[in-house]
Amino acid sequence: MCSTVTPHNDLATGHSQSHAQPLASHERKRFRGCVQAPKRRLHPTPGGSMKKLLATTSMALALTLAACSSPASPGSQATPGAAQGETKKVTMWMYPVIADSAKSQAFWGQAEKDFEAANAGIDLVIEQQPWDNRDEKLATAIASGKGPDLVVLGPDQLPQYQASGGLASLKKAYEGQEDKFLKSAVEAATVDGDVYAVPIYHTITTTVYNKKAFDAAGVTELPTTWDQVKAAAPKLAAQGVSIMDYSGDAKMTLNLSFYPLLWQAGGSVFAEDGRSVAFNSPEGKETLQFLVDLQKVGGLPADAATKGNKVEGGGLSTGKTAMGYALVKPEADIMIKALGEDAVVVGEPLKNKEQVAFGLPGLLTRTSISKDEASAATVAKFFSSAEFAPTLSKASGYFSARQDVKPDSADKVGAKFAEALAFAKAGEINSKARQVMASLQPHIQSALQGAKTVDAALADAEAEANAVLKG
Known part of the structure; x- marks a missing residue:
């Protein structure tokens, strides 16, 4: 039925x-x-x-079926070798x-x-x-x-x-x-x-730019690499604009915030056997340092450590933030509606050692x-x-x-x-991926808020996450 x-x-x-x-x-x-x-x-x-x-x-179910005399409603009953x-x-x-x-x-x-x-x-x-x-x-x-x-x-x-x-x-x-x-x-x-x-x-997600914000800051070429983002960040900050959006809200999936950048740095969340984490690595430290350095020069929104990823009414649609690196098409459409079609450019995923985008x-x-x-x-x-x-x-x-x-x-x-x-x-597959994400998230927040160094934040997150994987 x-x-x-x-x-x-x-x-x-x-x-x-x-x-x-x-x-x-x-x-x-x-x-x-x-x-x-x-x-x-x-x-x-x-x-x-x-x-x-x-x-x-x-x-x-076994207990329930043993106790009940009425049959369960049938599901799929395909019969092998049917006439x-x-x-x-x-x-x-x-x-x-x-x-x-x-x-x-x-x-x-x-x-x-x-x-x-x-x-x-x-x-x-x-x-x-x-x-x-x-x-x-x-x-x-x-x-x-x-x-x-x-x-x-x-x-x-x-x-x-x-x-x-x-x-x-x-x-x-x-x-x-x-x-x-x-x-x-x-x-x-x-x-x-x-x-x-x-x-x-x-x-699929990719990078979306507010070209007018870059033009106003005298940046004539839209940044497509981490180095270019870092170089342009102070120029936009001088105009009161954060170059890049970041959503550190604990409710946010890291697949749309930290992880794409980690993958672009050539890093990974888990070791190959899945029994331990691998983000406390040179690549992981480079990723978190990239974000911390941008924060220091006004390259991220002031509340990046805790903000959500709402585009409508947020910095990306009001012109206060110049680009998002992990946006989906409906979010690009919101930017176009708010800023004008001529202001918005959809680009390729950012590049560092690798060029990667999250998509399922x-x-x-x-x-x-x-x-x-x-x-x-x-x-x-x-x-x-x-x-x-x-x-x-x-x-x-x-x-x-x-x-x-x-x-x-x-x-x-x-x-x-x-x-x-x-x-x-398509992310990194592990049966405890969500628990590991929850272990890492607050330590990223602490680093962005200046409460921990990059090394301390990732070391503490590593210890917590490995305990989760062994539990």
Whole structure:
């Protein structure tokens, strides 16, 4: 049985809680979507261990099912070796990658119809889910064996579910299109040599400039390297403008603040084995010193250590800050609306030793619930195809992860962001990534506020983070 979701706001998280309500049997086919939280994001990074969550959920379900006599509502029940001509059912969970709820309902409803028109032997069920509590909900489904055959996950989630036995191979989805996707996106879909997902969209960040601010300070060439940023910073500061934005708020993900700069310096958050951190390194110290030095000359906003990343009404849209190095397209659009199209320039990611930008692929992933790889692969190939990718990009504002799909030439801003996909890095995967981030964040703040030296800040953060990894 399918369900709709009626959300109510959780003001503490900005997400939505949900309650399932069964649909009448005649309503099950069109449309099986769910009302969704309209909050848009790059991709949440889950914390905690999926292995532990799945084990706990399995035990709870076993006790519940033993005590109850009524059967659970069925999920996907694909049957291997079914008779020829039998319709196969594939259930797919989709999240609010299209921010507007009504538009999302219409888009995925039409997508379901289009798929079935082209694939008469498969009954596709697309169920829209909210971001909120998605790991708990998916773990429950996998533990019970009733839920989605395919689900959209982020790269940081795959290793956790794979280690728990919650995923199944999706290699068949790449047959005939092995070299069509961004290499970094395929790597994100691969765990221990097997491919469990196909990328159906991609997010990306890059550098966006207020050219008028640079012109007013006498800087005729927009800075594209760290050295150029440092050289131009005093000139803009003399005009009362911070050259670069930085958001040190503890609620901010470091994937949009410290980490891109660390990667550009050639550094990494974790050691190769993932058992210790690697940011207390020459590269890490260079990164934090870069920020501290900019702060000293007025190159960062005065409240950089604690400010959020709000663009609308912030320094980037009022002209008080001249550039952002990890902005998404909607933020560039806000700058254009506030400053004028002629003032805003979208550039490539900044360069130091490396040229890197943070960007996540949305991975349509096959779960262990699916017993029919061929049908799952057929669905995955449809939604990752060169024909479908442009329609999803237009509806969501995200980009295609395919190398053979070109951005809309009429969207010049979008085309510049698409160029940055070549430099995309999907973060660093570790089951305790969020806890490590929480350990590092306050020490970066302390260094920016002058309460600690760069060396002391990173040494203290290293000790705390390694304790987290060993715990």
